[in-house]
Amino acid sequence: MTQKLFLEDSYLKEFEAEVVSVNDKYVVLDKTLFYPKSGGQSNDTGTLTRLSDNKEFQVVFAAKINDDISQEVNESGLQVNDKVHGKINWERRYKLMKLHTAAHVLDAVFHEDNGVLITGNELTQEKGRIDFNLKDFSREKVQAFIDKANEIINKDLEVKNYSLNKEEAMKIPGIIKLAKAAPPDLPILRITEISGLDTQADAGTHVKSLREIGKIVFLGIENKGKDRKRVYFDVQ
Numbered sequence: 426m427t428q429k430l431f432l433e434d435s436y437l438k439e440f441e442a443e444v445v446s447v448n449d450k451y452v453v454l455d456k457t458l459f460y461p462k463s464g465g466q467s468n469d470t471g472t473l474t475r476l477s478d479n480k481e482f483q484v485v486f487a488a489k490i491n492d493d494i495s496q497e498v499n500e501s502g503l504q505v506n507d508k509v510h511g512k513i514n515w516e517r518r519y520k521l522m523k524l525h526t527a528a529h530v531l532d533a534v535f536h537e538d539n540g541v542l543i544t545g546n547e548l549t550q551e552k553g554r555i556d557f558n559l560k561d562f563s564r565e566k567v568q569a570f571i572d573k574a575n576e577i578i579n580k581d582l583e584v585k586n587y588s589l590n591k592e593e594a595m596k597i598p599g600i601i602k603l604a605k606a607a608p609p610d611l612p613i614l615r616i617t618e619i620s621g622l623d624t625q626a627d628a629g630t631h632v633k634s635l636r637e638i639g640k641i642v643f644l645g646i647e648n649k650g651k652d653r654k655r656v657y658f659d660v661q
């Protein structure tokens with residue numbers, strides 16, 4: 426199992442690790458800061474530099490394979506037991522952390538309105554997208570939700586991450602805000618809590634306080650069907 430350093434501290438930018446398996450351009454390390462594409466959040470990119478000869482490999486993609494994280498690099502050559510210095514593209518990751526945390530605030534605001542749930546989401550470096558099972562959908566209504574989310578961001582609430590056993594976690598109202606999501610099949614859940622606002626079972630990367638998000642900017646809406654009212658947003 427790859428040790429997931431981004432869960433321990435989402436602000437780390439560099440790390441040292443050892444290669445444990447290689448399949449052509451796909452490399453598994455004993456530990457990593459590269460967030461794999463999952464939960465709607467895009468993967469990290471960056472570099473792995475081999476310590477023995479300073480050869481640099483570009484990390485172009487990262488994916489979760491069972492409990493491991495596989496880094497795809499731009500060329501083959503890394504070998505098992507190689508020691509590497511890893512560096513993530515921080516500008517990209519920090520933007521994703523802001524979008525991801527902004528998505529939590531939006532989820533909470535939408536959820537307050539008749540228990541609206543999320544039916545899909547995608548966060549890339551360019552923008553965020555969330556689908557809601559909202560019935561009454563208009564630009565004005567979504568703009569009002571986003572204004573409310575920005576008021577909450579201005580309160581600069583603290584964002585905390587911790588672990589709870591599943592039994593305790595499932596007692597928290599609204600812990601699962603994804604429609605149709607079964608509770609994760611794990612004994613210990615990682616919880617992300619925005620003080621006084623929202624608590625979710627979640628293994629993504631977040632900023633430490635809401636003020637870091639800046640401001641949510643409303644980009645547009647799209648009606649993709651009964652349970653898929655799509656909202657596009659950015660942060661700046």
Ligand SMILES: [Zn+2]
Nearest residue numbers: 525617627629
């Ligand atoms: Zn999250």
